[in-house]
Each structure stands twice: as structure tokens, then as C-alpha cells.
Amino acid sequence: MGILRLKCLFLIMVVASIQMLQPCCAQIKEDYEYERASLCMMLIKHHEKKFGNEIQYVFSRMQVPMRFNDHDLGVRLVSFASERKQLDNIKSFIQQVNLGKRCISKWFNRNKASGLMDMELIKERGLYNATLGDVNVARNQIRGLALLEDAGEMLIGNTYLVMNDITYVDHSTGWNIFKDVINFTKNITDIWTKDNVSDADNPFVNSDLSSINATLDDIKGFRVKVKTYLFKLKWNNEIANQFYNMFYIDSENPDPAKFSAFKSENELFEMEYVGMVENTSTKASLNGVTTNEQLITKVCTRALDKNIADLQHEFEDFRIKAPIVNISPIQVQIGLKEDVSESSRFEVLERRIKDDGRVEYKRVGIVKPVKDKIWDNRFMSIEENALNSNLLYTEFVKVSGSDFYPGMFIREIK
């Protein structure tokens, strides 16, 4: 009974949303937001590595990249005792903490104490309008069911864990060894002479860069290596049915047995490994940067954005679709942050609702960016006065196809 009611409610919301989904041209923003994947971003914390605390500090204040929903679960930092095989570490961590189940719990806003769930987040991210709930459910049932499946795939099945491993690229090793030798010699001398020479007298002591108190000039060469591991929440009809039948409870249908069943479930909700990308940041410009924190934030944010962009190049499932906002010329709000370059190619997609209610995307053409018209939307590019940072859009030209209109999407092709 509860499940039926739940499905009906969901159907009402989904079916009602048809009205919102069909007129694509008029609803660029909504459609575009509807397409968002949900990201849970985490960082592997290194206690023993240089700048580990600073990197952790700036990461914990970073926002999830634009065009993604924030699927934060409360825990953003994890340390591993042994760092020999990080991929194995992450897989074990995901399993031990049942991360897939936590992602599902967030989707259904599960109350930790009572176990009660609701559909608020799905409504919010799916842009379903509950006030249109008096739509005739029966009449639209076939379409509704199909849309329910679509919504599952588009929303819940588009949930990712992005686990970042950021380490400082230390170029000072050679110098430190040299300095160590000098200091070692000094220490031996000290033992014999009892000469009390303060470290503060050493003019090279700051080149050690051991703390964030180092001057900005000291850390201008700050660079990081970022490995980003991508995992996707496994969600299909079978899992969805099991979830709704065995675990879903809400305030109208509280069921202690289902509450306990969900609590003890630790196999159904899996995170599947998609892949990994690795990059080393380029040397950051100091233009517009006035503090160490800004510089480290800038370097880390840009490096992470680059990895997210690379993951999108690499894995089709993870690619975002961005809406065309103007057609004369063709303008889209993506740029260098998404790693758009002169050689990039994008397919133009038209969104269509099939007879059975499913959403499909049809390629209607191909576009490419215009040279010198690529928007520099990287972190702090405006403060840096970077070329094209004030464009707000990247301009594209048609390679093939016709009849493009605002509201169509573009998605990168290889």
C-alpha cells in the first residue's frame, strides 16, 4: 500500500513535470539544471606531507564545480594509514562505510534517527512541481512510469564520488639535502663549542617553506599533483524496485522492519569504479593574488577543474551537457575551465520526449569553438586580468547541421 502510494506520488510529480520539460526553448535554465550529475567530492588527507594541512584547508572550503549538484555527505576528508595502493584503499573505504547506501540516504533525505525518508531532494533536483499534483495520473500512467525510470537514471543513477588525492610537488629536495648537510655540520660543531646559533639567523631558513606563514614570494612556485578517482553509484530498475519494496519508509508509512532492514543492508548499493585521471598543475600567475591562501586555493581549484574536465573527456557518462544560450552567434557558458580548446568538437543535441514518455537526445549537428573567443572562466581569471576572462560565453561556429535554437545542448565528442 505504502509503495503504491509512494509510486503514485512520484508519478504525479514526474508526470506533472512533463509540462515543464516539453517547451525546451523557454526553459533553458531549468532543463540545464535538470541534467546535472550529483557529486560527492572527497579528499585524501596526508598528515605527513608538506602543505598537507594547507591543501586540506582550502579543499574544505571549495564549492562543488558549477554544473554539478553538491551531494556532500558530511565527510569530505579521509586519511589512510598506508598509502601504498590508493585505489585499493578507496575501494575498501567505500565498502567499509557503505558509501553507496549513504548516497541513497541523501537522495531520499533519510533521517538518521527515525529512518524516515522523503522525496524533497528528488523534487528539487528533478524540478518536479508538487503543486501540480492533481494531474490525471491514470491517463498518463504509461508515460509516467517511463519517466519514473528516466528520472531514476538521470538523477540517482548520475551520482558520483570524486575522490581527490592532492600532493605538493616539492622541488626543494636537492637544496634541503645541501642545507641539512650544513646544519648537520653546524650541529656537530655546536655539541663541541656549545655555541648557541639561532635558526632564525639562517638567511635560507624560509626556503624550507615549512608553513603557510611563508611569504607569498616564497611559495610562488607552488604546484600540486592531483589524482582524481571517479566512482559511479550503481542504480537500475532492479535495485530501485528492491529499494522501494524493502527499505523505503516515510512519515505516513513508518515500518520498523524496513528501518532495520535498511540499516543492516550493506551489499545492494554499490559504487562502481569508472576511472582515474592525473595531472600536475602548471605554475600559477601571481596576478590578483595577495595571500598564500589565495594562491594555494587558485592552484588547487584549477588543478581539480582540469581533472574534472579530463574525466569528462575520458568518460562519456560523466560528460556534462551545456545549453546553447544564443544562436547568433552560437554562445555557450563553458570555457577554459572545462578545457575547451580550438581543437574541441561538440555535438549539438535536441531533447525530445518519446511517445512512451522517455527522454531522448538526438544529434542535430556539430560545432567548434572560435579561435580567440574561448571564455577564460578558470578560478580567479578575472582577478588575474586574463585574456578573454570577461567574455562570459565561448563562441562556436557550425561544422555541420542546421536549425539550432537556444535550449539545445552541446556535449563534447572525442
Added chain:
Amino acid sequence: MKVNKVLLLIAMISFCFIGANAQVKKEFEGEIVYRNFENHSKMVRRFSSGMAYNGARTVRVIMKGANMHIIDESLQMHTLLLPEQSKVILYSDCLERGMEFSFDAYVNNYMMSCSPDPRYVSGVKQENKYTMNKVSQGEFNGEICDIYKVDVEAILQAGETVHHSELWVSSKYDIYKCYWYFLNGIQAPGIVLKRTLETNGKVPIFGKMNSFVASEVQEIKERLVSDDEMSVPKNFEIKVSDSPFKVVGLMKDTKKYLKKKKMYPGDAEKDLDVTFKIEEEWEF
């Protein structure tokens, strides 16, 4: 005259109050079990003769009067601190043997690295810069704790070391000072329910030696501790040594034994669940 009587009354009430407090709070006798998350740099692991490894460690601390018995259940190593007998005994369950050292020599070398008190190591006076501040209060396992931040800077001949520690201290029990040795000399005013210790050191030429240990109480059991629990098993061979540095041999042999039996926790990590640590709370 009246004034004297009032003062006497105040003094008597004060004594009663102090006495009542002393009755409520008594020195802890029993056992505390800690579970550690440990992450040490390669250099620390190499220099520790097997005592430092990356992974989880279970440590049981038994306290009776001024004496303390620390049992490293992961390495099956025991440390008996017997200040009244002026000795420290270390022994291994695996090897069924151990070593005995002078109390002062052993604790000064190995168990006071974070202490504010000056100490002599190999005849050289060592003194740390030590600050300990109560920063806030927090709840751990339903108990209100005072949270302290401790910063220690040690300038040694061999290099410099900085320790940062956060302690969640319960004031439910008083403790004997011997417990501070378990905390590397940090002078906590009660039983520590949760702590982190971050150590960043540097040894010339060899490089950096960094460690991070996070520890949480699993169990506190207040009970009477028998004298047997503060002594070495009868069939174990204990060798008396005049140099605390000779403990290294015992540690190396223990590691070798555990490795041979495939029981060394640093290796076991490969097959078991990965040890991880999170400091935030899951919202879902």
C-alpha cells in the same frame, strides 16, 4: 571573637567540601582500551625497529596505584612501569622474554618526548617549549570532555621536532602521574578519551620523520587490579640491562618473529580491511 568563629566555620566547611570532593573523585584503577589509527613516514618506520607501522593498533592500559601496565595487543608487547621499584620491564608474549631497565633512564629516553619537564638523555639536558591550553568542551561517547591543544617544540642535538596534540579529557577520575608517560609526557588532568598526536621532525641528512596517531577509547573498565597483572609471567626470561637503547634488540626480534609467523600488523594490512580515519560526522 565572633570573626574568629566565622572564619573557623568557613575553614571547616571548606575542608569538608574538599574532603567530599576527594571522596567522589579517586585515582583510577582498572583498564582502558584504546584503538589507534597510525600513519608514519618511511623514515620513522625504518628507525623504529618495527614498533611503528601504518595501520590500526589496540593498546590496553592497566593502572593500579602508581604502576601502569601498557599492553600493545597488536604487537603482543608489554611495558610495565613500576616507579616505586624504579624499573621498567618490557617483554614480548611471542618471544617469552624481555628486558628490565632503570625507570628514569627508560622513561627519559622513550616516554617523555612531549613533556614540559626537563630531562636528561644520555647525560644531556633536554627541555621542550611546551604550551597546553584548554580550548573548548566536547562530548565523546556521552561524556563531556575538556578539549586541550598542546604544542611542543623540542630542539635536540639530532634535529628538531614539533608535536601538536589535541586531547579530549574526562574529569570523571583522577589519575596517577604515571599515566602521563603513556601520553609521552603530556600532562593531561584526567583520562584521555580521544587524542591526536602529530609529530614533525627532521634528522639532518636522513630527512623528515613525520607521524600522525589518532586514538580513541574503546572501553574503560574500573575494577580492582591484581598484583599479578603488574608482574611478568613466571616462565618469561627477563634480562637486566643498564642501557635503555638495548631495547632495540628486543623490538627487532619481536618484529622478526611476527613477520615470520605472518602476524606483523604492518604486513597484515595488505590482506585486511584498509585502516582509514575520518574526522567529520556522516550526515547520512
